[in-house]
Amino acid sequence: MEQDTRKSTGVRRRTFLDTLLRGWVLAGVAGMAYPVAKYLTPPHAPEAAEKEVEAAAADQVKPGEAVKFEFHGTPALLMNVKTGFVAVSAVCTHLGCIVDWDAGKSQVVCPCHNAIFDYNGNIVSGPAPLPLERFEVDVRDNKVMVRRKG
Amino acid sequence: MPEEVNGKTPRRKENSITAQLRGIWRRISLEAVGAVVYGGVDRRLELSDAIEHALKHKVPRHVNWTYCFGGITFFLFLVLAATGILLTLYYRPSSSDAYESVKYIMNDVRFGWLIRSIHHWAANLMAFTVLAHMVRVYFHGAYKHPRELNWIAGVFLLALTLAFGFTGYLLPWDQKAYWGTTVGTRMPAAMPFIGDFMKLFLRGGDEVTGRTLSRFYSLHVVILPMVTTFFLAAHFAMIRRQGISKPM
Known part of the structure; x- marks a missing residue:
């Protein structure tokens, strides 16, 4: 027969030790599961996406011309038009092809399905459902700096 | 209840x-x-x-704490497998991305520093416990008849552990890794006749490049784990079959 070790507290030794052991195991498992769960969830990187990018040297892009550059991992287009430097995302909003600069018409053209945008990224014609994302542009010390609007 | x-x-x-x-x-x-x-x-x-x-398998009376190093080594192997699998989620094995992805793991991924540091230290510790296990077996004469085959399996496991360490050392793709591998792969070139071939074979080319990185990554996460698992299974099956050796 098991001895009743409750005494004054009303808790038996076995129950106490059982609870202690289970709590210890649970704490151990949780202590491993928590960092792993956090690790598996990838972090957002808003700071990185806010950072300015140097698109090109200002004298490298002559009036009426355009260059492509990389904006946080995606292609983008920097144009020198009559209003100055304009930068837009070069990923077509239709099916994600990379758009080209048509210097003759001062338009942005997608080679895949002929979606056409003006140099501000607004839709002119074709299948694109949305305008191209337009970035903010600053010229400092002959460097064209581009950042996301916000 | x-x-x-x-x-x-x-x-x-x-x-x-x-x-x-x-x-x-x-x-x-x-x-x-x-x-x-x-x-x-x-x-x-x-x-x-x-x-x-x-x-309910009984452990012989003479067993003391020095017999624990083999088990600790296996435990560290499991820790390395678990943390290594987690690291593959963010690590990118290419010459342009490898260093950046390791920096990302250390600075941006939550608890990434913890997972990578555990992997790093467990690997260092494993080299030590393997040697401690080997020293114990050697000085107890536990490698003698009829346990020669298990000793041989153990020597293979030692080599595999060191190969894990050598291939893993390159993966961060920093200066230390690059030059460590440059020197390390130059050593077998000193071997007569096959030396030049060995260097070429290990590097996947004449120089240490992104191809070396791909090769070492494949060895580190696919080939070595498979071979090691096989030898571990053999090692454990033999010790269960033959029992722990009697003291001399």
Whole structure:
């Protein structure tokens, strides 16, 4: 027969030790599961996406011309038009092809399905459902700096 | 369950959430695992004899703490496998991305520093425990007849551990890794006749490049783990079959 070790507290030794052991195991498992769960969830990187990018040297892009550059991992287009430097995302909003600069018409053209945008990224014609994302542009010390609007 | 043993305590009325929590609490125990294994699972698969044979296996009296190094090594191997699998989720094995992705793991991924540091230190520790295990076996003469085959398997495991270390060293793709591998792959070039071939074969080219990185990554996460698992299984099967050696 098991001895009743409750005494004054009303808790038996076995129950106490059982609870202690289970709590210890649970704490151990949780202590491993928590960092792993956090690790598996990838972090957002808003700071990185806010950072300015140097698109090109200002004298490298002559009036009426355009260059492509990389904006946080995606292609983008920097144009020198009559209003100055304009930068837009070069990923077509239709099916994600990379758009080209048509210097003759001062338009942005997608080679895949002929979606056409003006140099501000607004839709002119074709299948694109949305305008191209337009970035903010600053010229400092002959460097064209581009950042996301916000 | 202890509460029900003496039958004196009448069941208190509890609301359903508390009751459920108590149920979950009660299930967190080895008894619960035993209830499943000896209950439903055993009725179908009849495993209890084998499990009991394995769990109630008696360790000889002369065994002391110096016999633990082999087991610690295996534990570290499991830790390395778990953290290594986690690291592959963010690591990118290419010459342009490898260093950046390691920096990302260390600085941006939550607890990435922890996972990578555990991997790093467990690897260092494993080299030490392997050697400690080997020293123990050597000075106890435990490699002698009839355990020669297990010694040979152990020597292969030592080589595999060092190969893990050597290939893993390149993966961060920093200056230390690059030059360490440049020197390390130049060493076999000193071998007569096959030296030049060995260097070319290890590097995947004349120089240490992104191709070397791909090669070492493949070795580190695919080939070596498979081969090591095979040798570990053989190592453990032999020690169970032959038993721990008697002291000299």
